[in-house]
Amino acid sequence: MIEIKTIKVGMLQTNCYILIDDKSNEAVVIDPGDEAEKILPELEGLIVKFVLLTHAHYDHVGALEAVLRATGAPLRKDEEEITFGQETLTVIKTPGHTSDGVCFYAQAHNYLFAGDTLFYGMYGRTDLPTSSPREMVLALKKLAELPPETNVFSGHGRPTTIKQEKEFGTIG
Numbered sequence: 001m002i003e004i005k006t007i008k009v010g011m012l013q014t015n016c017y018i019l020i021d022d023k024s025n026e027a028v029v030i031d032p033g034d035e036a037e038k039i040l041p042e043l044e045g046l047i048v049k050f051v052l053l054t055h056a057h058y059d060h061v062g063a064l065e066a067v068l069r070a071t072g073a074p075l076r077k078d079e080e081e082i083t084f085g086q087e088t089l090t091v092i093k094t095p096g097h098t099s100d101g102v103c104f105y106a107q108a109h110n111y112l113f114a115g116d117t118l119f120y121g122m123y124g125r126t127d128l129p130t131s132s133p134r135e136m137v138l139a140l141k142k143l144a145e146l147p148p149e150t151n152v153f154s155g156h157g158r159p160t161t162i163k164q165e166k167e168f169g170t171i172g
């Protein structure tokens with residue numbers, strides 16, 4: 001099983017996620033956006049294998065250096081798969097909000113960590129530097145192909161599901 005800890009950090013209340021494989025105690029940190037002092041205590045007793053970013057906006061990377069330094073874990077982003085303990089995350093490239101945007105998909109549990117690509121009831125802004133409305137359409141099409149029951153954990157705000165966002169008309 002994956003245990004998910006959500007820590008809201010910084011002015012924009014970015015969701016920093018800590019995913020823990022409860023068998024091995026190995027963990028990854030997604031988007032350490034700010035407030036390392038809130039994140040680091042949650043990592044105590046864990047073997048942090050990797051630090052992951054959904055994209056490099058400042059509100060997602062503010063505590064990156066501090067978390068890398070404290071854990072000694074490497075930063076990973078452009079791999080196809082990330083493994084920690086018994087768990088595997090598939091990296092889905094989703095440019096649109098930014099050109100470097102990715103989502104992390106835990107297929108075994110139907111969890112998607114979507115960064116600022118998809119939120120509850122809306123998709124991410126496409127009017128920022130390196131944004132592309134056209135690529136966002138393609139990214140959302142990719143996400144629409146995931147199982148409807150997929151739980152979506154976004155970069156800000158509450159979680160949602162692929163089914164819910166299809167009903168809202170946010171995706172496909």
Ligand SMILES: [Zn+2]
Nearest residue numbers: 055057097116
């Ligand atoms: Zn962003």
